[in-house]
Each structure stands twice: as C-alpha cells, then as structure tokens.
Amino acid sequence: MNTARYALSAACFSSALAAAGAASAEPDPAQAAFDRGVAHMEAGRFDQGCPEIAQSQSLDPRPGTLFTLAECEALRGRLATAIARFDEYLALYPTLTAAQRRSQGDRERSARAQRAALARDVPxxxxxxxxxxxxxxxxxxxxxxxxxxxxxxxxxxxxxxxxxxxxxxxxxxxxxxxxxxxxxxxxxxxEVMPRPPRPPEVPPPEKPPVEDKRAPGAGGAVVGAPPAATAPEAGAGGRRAAVYVAGGLGLVGLAVGGVTGALAIQKKGVVDDRCAGTACDADGMAAADAMKALGLASTIGFGVGLAGAGAAAVLLFTEPEPASTRPSGGAWVAAGVTPFGPGGAALEVRGAW
Structure with missing residues (x-):
C-alpha cells in the first residue's frame, strides 16, 4: 500500500511524509482524501481542505496526517480546534518508535511552537x-x-x-x-425556564344528600311534599329562564300589535278619503286591503303579547320557596313549563292543600 503522505507547515505548506511499502493496485481512500485536502489547502480553500484531511485521519490514523490537520485548522481560523489537534499529536509523539520519530522530522518542536502562538489568541x-x-x-x-x-x-x-x-x-x-x-x-x-407546574385537579362538587321524610305506615309515599322535594331548587334556573322568555315574547307581541294597529289606523284615513260607500279608486282599494292585513297582524300581536305576559306572571308569582325556607308538610303549589312534541310546550300548575 502506498503510504506517501504530505504535511504542510503553516509558513510554506511543504514537507513530505516518509514512504514505506510497495504500491497497491487498488486506490487508497485515505490517501485520496488526504491528497484532495492538501490541494485545497494550497489553494487557500481551508473550509474544503480540513474536512478532507479529517476524513483521511478517521479512515487511516497517522501522526503526519494529524499534524497536517492541526495546521489546516489553525489556518482556517479555528484556534481552539487547532490547539486540540496539536495536543493530540504531542500526546501521540512519545508513543512512537525511534524510527517513527525520526520520520516526523521537527514536527514535534513545530507543534509546540504553533500551539503556544495560538494559545495567546484563543478566546x-x-x-x-x-x-x-x-x-x-x-x-x-x-x-x-x-x-x-x-x-x-x-x-x-x-x-x-x-x-x-x-x-x-x-x-x-x-x-x-x-x-x-x-x-x-x-x-x-x-435564563432557563423550568417546566410549568400542573394545574391542581379540582374534584367535582359533591351533591347534597336528599332527605326523605316518610310517615310511618304510609307504604313509602312522601307526605306533605311534591314527588321530588329538590325539584324546585334544581329547576330554579330553568324556571327563571322561562319567565324571561315568556316576558320577552309578550313585550315583542305587544310592540308588534301596537305598531301594526297604528299603521292600520293610518290606512283607514286613506280609505275614508278615497272611498264613497263601497266604491273606491285604486289607492282606496290598496289602502283597504292593507288595512285588513295590518288589523289582523295587530290582533295576533296583541294576543301573543298578552299570552306571553300572562305566562310570565304565572311563572313568577307561583315560583315555590326554597326548601330551606318552606315549612315541611302543609299545602304547596308549583308551576312549570313541560315540553311536548317537536317545538311544543305547556304550562303546568301542580299543588296540594
């Protein structure tokens, strides 16, 4: 195998490694990478040359290749890396045989001198x-x-x-x-931030136990209370929402009835001006038709408004007292909205006395 290697000094890129052994017919990848690296160094392309020489050293480690790599890194401007490579060479040199040391020439002295010079500038x-x-x-x-x-x-x-x-x-x-x-x-x-803490787990609220007051000998029937003693409290939010919906519907209905009624009265004035008995001109006929439609809309609006207002009043005035203030036993009355069918509902009033 051809063992010829070349090492360049930082000053003139010149010195050759000793050759030994016979030439091989097969190409040597380490030698090829070394030759490419030296060619890049001589052309001043240190960013391309140093990786090639490093590859040659990894394929076939040699003291001369390591020395050349240290010089290349120094010329590349990587001062700390060059010092590390020179340190590796100086640690390897004492392990060489006498013949191997002679083949290195004055590289050991040059490595120490270059390392000392680089140490003054390394950050x-x-x-x-x-x-x-x-x-x-x-x-x-x-x-x-x-x-x-x-x-x-x-x-x-x-x-x-x-x-x-x-x-x-x-x-x-x-x-x-x-x-x-x-x-x-x-x-x-x-400034390293620690891992954010996990939010504390909040247990679900416990439901209060339902007190079941049963009369002795009543066969399990609840006395003096509706079937579900906690139903008024549990449905208080739904009842109040029903009051708001019914009241709002009533206000809208009354507003629609009032507006359409006023428009109907306006159209009646046009009919009085444009009609004589049952005979009307074109404007009078149009006003008469509009008056009938507005009158019907006003009637429906007032009806819906009164119904909504009445339902809201019933729900509001029949809202049961909370269980904590309602006396046990005795008469009671409750009202609610019961849905039935798609889009339908009914007002339900229950009680006992």
Whole structure:
C-alpha cells in the first residue's frame, strides 16, 4: 500500500511524509482524501481542505496526517480546534518508535511552537445557568451536548458565532447566537425556564344528600311534599329562564300589535278619503286591503303579547320557596313549563292543600 503522505507547515505548506511499502493496485481512500485536502489547502480553500484531511485521519490514523490537520485548522481560523489537534499529536509523539520519530522530522518542536502562538489568541466562553434553574438542564453548543462540568467553566472556543441551546425537560427551549472574538473572555447567563407546574385537579362538587321524610305506615309515599322535594331548587334556573322568555315574547307581541294597529289606523284615513260607500279608486282599494292585513297582524300581536305576559306572571308569582325556607308538610303549589312534541310546550300548575 502506498503510504506517501504530505504535511504542510503553516509558513510554506511543504514537507513530505516518509514512504514505506510497495504500491497497491487498488486506490487508497485515505490517501485520496488526504491528497484532495492538501490541494485545497494550497489553494487557500481551508473550509474544503480540513474536512478532507479529517476524513483521511478517521479512515487511516497517522501522526503526519494529524499534524497536517492541526495546521489546516489553525489556518482556517479555528484556534481552539487547532490547539486540540496539536495536543493530540504531542500526546501521540512519545508513543512512537525511534524510527517513527525520526520520520516526523521537527514536527514535534513545530507543534509546540504553533500551539503556544495560538494559545495567546484563543478566546474563552463561560456558560452559566440563571439562579433557580432546574438541575437537569441540558446545554448544547454548536449541536454538541456539554458535559455537566463544562457548565460554569471557562472553555476555549473558536472565534466567531456559536449556537447555544438550553432546555429543562418539559420546559421551553432557550436558543441564542453568541459571538466571541480573538482573545475575548465572555460569560453568558442562560435564563432557563423550568417546566410549568400542573394545574391542581379540582374534584367535582359533591351533591347534597336528599332527605326523605316518610310517615310511618304510609307504604313509602312522601307526605306533605311534591314527588321530588329538590325539584324546585334544581329547576330554579330553568324556571327563571322561562319567565324571561315568556316576558320577552309578550313585550315583542305587544310592540308588534301596537305598531301594526297604528299603521292600520293610518290606512283607514286613506280609505275614508278615497272611498264613497263601497266604491273606491285604486289607492282606496290598496289602502283597504292593507288595512285588513295590518288589523289582523295587530290582533295576533296583541294576543301573543298578552299570552306571553300572562305566562310570565304565572311563572313568577307561583315560583315555590326554597326548601330551606318552606315549612315541611302543609299545602304547596308549583308551576312549570313541560315540553311536548317537536317545538311544543305547556304550562303546568301542580299543588296540594
């Protein structure tokens, strides 16, 4: 397998990796990705070159590839990422054999020098939670979940914008963009809202027990009360609504009867002017016909109005007293509206004395 690899220094993009082994007839994906990455670096396209070199390192990890990746990230402006790659290289270097170290040339010394230079410019970002934030908040930076120990600590980051997301389980998510420049040390407080509390469950109201007063030896019949002692209280709202409906219908009927009656009187004046006996001209005939129709409408309106007003009065004056104030036993009277058939109803009056 062809093991030729090239590593570029930050100054001149030149130095070659040692070659070993025989050439292979099959293409090497790691070598191809490395070659593409170096070509992008030489053209100044670091955003395309660095991912290619990173792919080569993941396919076939090599010390020289790792060193080149660190230089690419530094030229790309990702200072914290470059320092992390240089740290990986410096941690790997002591594990190499003597022959492997000789093949690395002066990369170990160059890695230390470049890392020290980058450390002067790398910014730091500290993310802290607001007081009272839940303990189980999940914080992400650029799509990566931060470990618990990283929250509240000043961490080296790459210069530029960073997407921050924080969320407590069940609560709303906090999302913001934070920009950090070279050498800046920034602290950002995350105002994380806890999960809203559940509303308390309200138990349904308990129905009061129905007191059943039965006379001894009466065979189970209720004495001195209507069949349902709580019926007047339970139906008080419906009765009052019936009073309003009947009263409103009465007022409308009386208003219609009054208006149509007045119009009928007006038409009668036209008939008197345009008719002589039973002979009328065209205007007189039209007025006579209109007078008959208005008179009929007035009669019906007054009838409906009087009926509605009467029903409202009966319902209002016969409304039973509440059970708490009505004496037990004795005479009683009650009225109500009983529906029957589609759209029909009847006024019902009951009592005992």
């Amino acid at each position: 730091e970002l500290k993310l802290v939670l607001s007081p009272g934030a839940p303990a189980d908040v999940v914080v992400e930076r650029d799509g990566q979940v931060l470990p618990r120990e990283a929250i509240g600590a000043s961490v080296p980051v790459d210069p530029g914008e960073h997407a921050i997301r924080a969320r407590a389980p069940g609560g709303p998510a906090l999302e913001l963009l934070v920009r950090v420049d070279k050498r800046e040390k920034k602290t950002v407080t995350l």
